[in-house]
Amino acid sequence: MTTDKKSVLDYVPAARRDFLKRLLAGAAFAAPVIATFSIDALSNSAYAAGITKPVNTTLTLTAPNTVGNQACAADAGYDGPLTFQAHVTSRFTLLPAVQAGHRVNGEVTLHLSAVGTGISSVNEITGIVSMVSGATITGGSITVGGRAATANLVITGGAFSITNANVTPAVCDLDELADMMASGEATITIDGIYQGSPYNVSGPITGLLSLPTV
Amino acid sequence: MWTRPAHDFVIEKPHKVKFSKCFSRLTPRLVLAQHEPLEQVADQKPKRAAELEVILGEDGYIIYEQDRDRVHYLNAVAALTYELCTGDNSFAQICRFVQEAFGLAAPPVTQVAEAVAKMREEGLLH
Numbered sequence: 586m587t588t589d590k591k592s593v594l595d596y597v598p599a600a601r602r603d604f605l606k607r608l609l610a611g612a613a614f615a616a617p618v619i620a621t622f623s624i625d626a627l628s629n630s631a632y633a634a635g636i637t638k639p640v641n642t643t644l645t646l647t648a649p650n651t652v653g654n655q656a657c658a659a660d661a662g663y664d665g666p667l668t669f670q671a672h673v674t675s676r677f678t679l680l681p682a683v684q685a686g687h688r689v690n691g692e693v694t695l696h697l698s699a700v701g702t703g704i705s706s707v708n709e710i711t712g713i714v715s716m717v718s719g720a721t722i723t724g725g726s727i728t729v730g731g732r733a734a735t736a737n738l739v740i741t742g743g744a745f746s747i748t749n750a751n752v753t754p755a756v757c758d759l760d761e762l763a764d765m766m767a768s769g770e771a772t773i774t775i776d777g778i779y780q781g782s783p784y785n786v787s788g789p790i791t792g793l794l795s796l797p798t799v
Numbered sequence: 800m801w802t803r804p805a806h807d808f809v810i811e812k813p814h815k816v817k818f819s820k821c822f823s824r825l826t827p828r829l830v831l832a833q834h835e836p837l838e839q840v841a842d843q844k845p846k847r848a849a850e851l852e853v854i855l856g857e858d859g860y861i862i863y864e865q866d867r868d869r870v871h872y873l874n875a876v877a878a879l880t881y882e883l884c885t886g887d888n889s890f891a892q893i894c895r896f897v898q899e900a901f902g903l904a905a906p907p908v909t910q911v912a913e914a915v916a917k918m919r920e921e922g923l924l925h
Binding site for chain 2: 592593596598601604605608609612613614615616618619620621622623723733736737750753754778781782783785
């Protein structure tokens with residue numbers, strides 16, 4: 586914990602200061618995630634997901650990373666591509682101010698590790714980010730339907746790993762995230778620094794179908 | 800056949816807007832999200848909404864709005880941003896605090912702007 590973090594923590598209410606201090610100590614900078622959902626929607630899957638809503642209506646969250654914002658049916662596993670790719674770049678727009686910004690781009694390759702035969706279950710998604718020369722990477726995230734599907738994604742040396750611990754309430758689990766990726770509904774965003782200022786690039790994730798063995 | 804919309808933008812010389820160094824790299828997304836001039840947003844001092852129940856989750860905050868029957872999940876960066884919105888810190892100061900907390904080379908203006916805009920939209924900030 587640096588001196589800077591201590592001074593920043595002075596703004597945090599005492600009751601939450603130690604918690605946030607521990608949270609920040611182990612966290613790299615990533616895109617802020619704010620996921621909102623209704624209690625009614627949660628109620629449909631609350632017990633399966635680990636949420637209980639006691640009589641006094643105080644929410645108790647026992648497993649925040651695996652809580653879905655939708656009714657999560659019984660996990661049917663995943664059947665689809667195991668390798669994905671995304672080209673990340675600045676959003677194209679005719680707004681002059683955007684075009685004056687960095688023109689940074691790169692490639693992200695993702696690979697699913699699955700267990701089981703036939704219909705399998707995804708237990709890890711690994712990725713490699715390759716950006717144009719001179720662009721450093723500070724973080725990234727995957728979004729589904731405009732909502733963050735990953736949290737606390739740490740990219741080290743251009744590589745990252747997503748497990749069920751990194752999945753936000755926007756999706757049920759890694760199987761669901763993989764399904765969204767295979768359906769072309771997932772977008773990956775990479776944050777970083779180029780020439781001393783931040784950049785933010787993104788692109789749709791597309792599956793690479795493997796040819797059948799003959 | 801695609802027809803060029805009448806209201807389409809025209810590429811022209813980029814606007815030169817004079818504001819603080821922290822704000823100089825702000826992307827238009829903040830402006831589009833908040834519909835306010837850059838200078839006004841830079842000086843704004845967002846404040847946490849009162850009477851919200853903050854639950855400490857495994858890797859972030861869970862904020863429960865009993866009245867609206869809604870729950871919000873904030874990761875570490877969003878939680879820090881939320882805490883810095885005391886009503887005393889300007890947006891530029893919040894950017895600088897987040898930069899210092901994570902040892903970034905530059906203030907994460909875009910990310911903080913999106914977080915503040917989203918939290919305002921959700922009623923977590925005034």
